[in-house]
Amino acid sequence: MKQRILIIGAGAIAHHHAAAARLLGCEDLLVADPSATARAKFASDFPEARLFESASDMFADGPAGPKDIAVIAVPPWLHAKYSIGAFDAGLNVLCEKPLGRDIGEVNDIIAAAVRSGRLLGDCSNRFNDQPAMRRARELIGQGALGPMSLIRMTNRHPRRRTGIEYQPESRWFLNREMAGGGVFMDWSVYDIAMLFDVLRPKGVTIKSASVSSIESSNDPTDVPIDVEFHGIAMMELDLPNGQQVPFIYERASGVHGLTSSELSIDGRNGGMSWQWLPPYEEGMTTVTRYIDAGASVEERTERLSMKDQPHFHHQPLVAFAKRVAGKPSASLDENTIRFNFALIAGMYAVAQSGKSFRVEK
Ligand SMILES: NC(=O)c1ccc[n+]([C@@H]2O[C@H](COP(=O)([O-])OP(=O)(O)OC[C@H]3O[C@@H](n4cnc5c(N)ncnc54)[C@H](O)[C@@H]3O)[C@@H](O)[C@H]2O)c1
Incomplete structure (x- = not known):
């Protein structure tokens, strides 16, 4: 089964995550964004990606494999909503920083991770482990x-x-x-x-x-x-x-x-x-x-x-993919x-x- 990487949001940072997915040799890259302009720009930079208008349609694309990763690359007010949605869909979740807007949202996301038995990572480690x-x-x-x-x-x-x-x-x-x-x-x-x-x-x-x-x-x-x-x-x-x-x-x-x-x-x-x-x-x-x-x-x-260091914009996904694979990771x-x-x-x-x-x- 191919490992899928599903990115929610196709804005500035999503492009860096997609570049990291390429580095990881991802063969099935999916991206959801309601903005037609953002999708068009993404499609021209990453023609291999499968594009969706809504995250829920993308989450419904087949059963989640144990190593599949959702990358939450939308602004913070949507982090809790989509992180929890992705856990409920059986995905491991790497969420952009800040993980939530307050500690209540962060606790809700962590509770969803525990419920689903999948892993949670965030991107605050972008400059770590150098x-x-x-x-x-x-x-x-x-x-x-x-x-x-x-x-x-x-x-x-x-x-x-x-x-x-x-x-x-x-x-x-x-x-x-x-x-x-x-x-x-x-x-x-x-x-x-x-x-x-x-x-x-x-x-x-x-x-x-x-x-x-x-x-x-x-x-x-x-x-x-x-x-x-x-x-x-x-x-x-x-x-x-x-x-x-x-x-x-x-x-x-x-x-x-x-x-x-x-x-x-x-x-x-x-x-x-x-x-x-x-x-x-x-x-x-x-x-x-x-x-x-x-x-x-x-x-x-x-x-x-x-x-030998990954580019700082690639670091969060590269490190999280290692953790999902059960390897030592930053x-x-x-x-x-x-x-x-x-x-x-x-x-x-x-x-x-x-x-x-x-x-x-
Ligand atoms: N821009 C950077 O340099 C940078 C660097 C590190 C981290 N981040 C973080 O990345 C996150 C996103 O920032 P950005 O700069 O990429 O923002 P952005 O404004 O460039 O892009 C946000 C994208 O989210 C999309 N979006 C809005 N609602 C959506 C929905 N319901 N479903 C799917 N997509 C939706 C928008 O259409 C837009 O394309 C933020 O948490 C930010 O802090 C950004």
């Missing part, structure tokens, strides 16, 4: 830092707002009801999945958080905007060795201020930083260690090849997905209530 992260985890395990004292992660871009400066044709990114939220839902899901895959915290306390937006003469006038473009949180991570470490986190896609990107961990015996996002110049990624040299600190950078399991999402939801909750919030694995 060589710099594996090396960072190895060095930390070898005690390169000693007890950690601070983790800082900042990624700010003055004008990179999804739905405005990036992918302006998808205005739904600016609508909280449709997108679930702004930059925390769009980007922090990746940051958290990546950092936590290296550090594997058992619990997190979010001590304070805030979200904000900006006004710009580049703002669209055709739709209202009710999502945040800037989010910050002060947290404390409980590491597997029992240590508690402060974590200062910031993400912005729209600010009137500096561009900056930094990931750093300070420890008693050393410091560390690594590249966690593209562009990977000359196909290389880096891990930098800061080592005591008496009156100064020596900066030692290792360059690591990305040659796909995150249901527990990890729930934990990471609870943290995202928790940052919004703390920003709103002003009260600290605890998330445990």
